[in-house]
Amino acid sequence: MKTSGQKTLLAGWGANCRVECFVTRPQFSSEVEACLDRNGTVARGLGRSYGDCAINSDRQVVVTTTMNRLLGFDDLTGILTCEAGTSLESIIETFAPRGWFPMITPGTKFVTVGGCIANDVHGKAHHAQGCFSNCVDSMTVLLANGDVVTASRSENEDLFWATFGDMGLLGFILTATIRLRQIETTYFHQKSIKANDLEGMMAVLDEHDHSFPYSVATLDVFATGARLGRGVLTVGDHAKLSDLSPRLAATPFKVSGAPKVTVPFELPEVTLNPLSMRIVNAAIQRIQASATPLGHYEAFFYPLDKVAEWNRGYGRRGFTQYQFVIPFENGLENMRKILTAILSSGELPFLNVLKRLGKESGGILSFPREGYTFAIDFPIRQNTPALLKRLDAMVIDAGGRIYLGKDSYTDAVAFRTMYPEVDAWLETKAKYDPSRVFTSNLGRRVGLS
Structure with a gap:
């Protein structure tokens, strides 16, 4: 049987793996069942997952953005x-x-609700507010057999919880009912705290765990030795109308427009070098340290959204973002070991964030768990995969796991070790998708499809 759709070269946001897929773009949710390819299919939203979860070599990809x-x-x-x-x-x-x-929002607004569910995304407030699953009341899901079912905390609850973090491999999410947060303004109280080393950074992270719902740190990737972990923590909370100056209060619900800057093409690899990264790293540290007491949501939540197609800055070979979480127990010691391995690797680690995560959600394959999470970008070079494999082993030794929404390289053995709940998820997969219609490059790589 011929796979349906238009043959198209696709990649994740990291652009480190480009494959030909057969792309279908239904206009309405009611059209999805008719175009579903039983040879293998996966849904794709705006393509902001970094790795290979929304690509499907020589198989179908159903793009949801017109729905x-x-x-x-x-x-x-x-x-x-x-x-x-x-x-x-x-x-x-x-x-x-x-x-x-x-x-709940991740670090970009250019993501779909379906993608937020499939990744069970988290943001700067997971320690206080949890994952995206916390705001989802229900969803309708198209199953492989053509049935459309409702999944919620009280109806088909096994499907509901298995869909969070499933990377689109259980069924096709058609609609969702979610809860929004009431606000008085689109501005934020914010405060920057500098830390001179990793111990100091962990201390201020812990200190502000309950005082502010939003917190995120950025580390200086050129600070090693005694200065390892040096960086800036930014904390914040929604501002009330009474907090605004008369000028800001005139437009309390200001909404950002489209990005004013675009990276027009994939930059030559020569532009990624220690000098250029040192310059940009220093600029980021200065910007983070000089946060004004009141800031707009765009800068607070979505600083990278100001530049369209910013991923092109990593060049033709692309990049990967390595994100892991390790338990609080022995967290400082284990984080020091992993950061030392990263920053002494000879690679070019770059954009990064360090946060605290709170309790696990009910999502079987949801990434967050209590502990410290660190995410860092690596331009793909010859030795990058070997470093990532080494980091996987260190994360496993520390009792942690990596985030599938960012991952491009973890193998099935490492994944199963990090996610011992995978067998329970596979039982749900066998129930709702016994023919394994829903599949992707990631699913095949880590043994989920």
């Missing part, structure tokens, strides 16, 4: 029902002027 309709909203409760291809950007543009904002 982005808002189906219902309650102004009293903030409960929104929308199609899964709806972006957080669209939700913000529509509802922020009415005093509502996404409950």
Whole structure:
């Protein structure tokens, strides 16, 4: 049987793996079942997952971005029902002027609701507010057999919880009902705290764990030895109308426009060198350290969204973001070992964030668990895969795991060690997708499809 769709070269946001897929773009949720390819298919939203979870070599990819309709909203409760291809950007543009904002958001608004569910995304407030699953009341899912079912905490709850973090491998999310957060403004209180070393950074992270719901640190990747872990922690919370100056209070629900800067093409690899990265790293540290007391949500949540196609800055070979979480127990010692391995590797680690995570969600394959999480970008070079394999072993030794939404290289053995709940998930997979219709490069790589 011939695979349906238009043959297209696709990659994840990291652009480190480019494969030909057969792309289908249904206009309505009702059209998805008819175009579903039983030879193997996966859904794809805006393509912001970094690795290979939304690519499918020589198989079908169903792009959801034209299925982005808002189906219902309650102004009293903030409960929104929308199609899964709806972006957080669209939700913000529509509802922020009415005093509502996404409950949970990752570091970009250019993601779909379906993608947020499949990744069970988290943000700067996981320690206080949890994962995206915390704001989802229900979803409708197209199963491999053509049935459309509702999944919630009380209906098909096994499917509901297995879908969070499943990377699109259980079924096709058609719609979701989510809860938004009521706000008085689109501005934030924010504060920057400098730390001179890793011990100091961990201390200020722990100190501000309960005082601010949002917190994220950026480390100086050129600080090694006694200065390892030096960086800036930024904390914040939603500002009230009474907190704004008269000038800001005139437009309390200001919404950002489109990015004003675009990286026009993939930069030559020669532009990625220790000198250029040292310059940009220093600029980032200065910007983080000079945060004003009141800032707009765009700069607070989505600083990289100001530059369209910023991933092109890593060149033709692309990049990977390595994100892991390790338990609080022995966290300082283990983080020191892993950071030392990263920063002494001879690679070119770059953009990074360090955060605390809170309790696990009910999602079987959800990434967050209590502990410290660190994410860092690596331009792909000859020795990068070997370093990542070494880091996997160190994370496993520390009792941690990596984030599939960012991953491009972890193998099935390492993944199973990091996620011992995988057998329970595979039982749910066998129940709802026994023919393994839903598959992807990532699913095959780590043994999920």
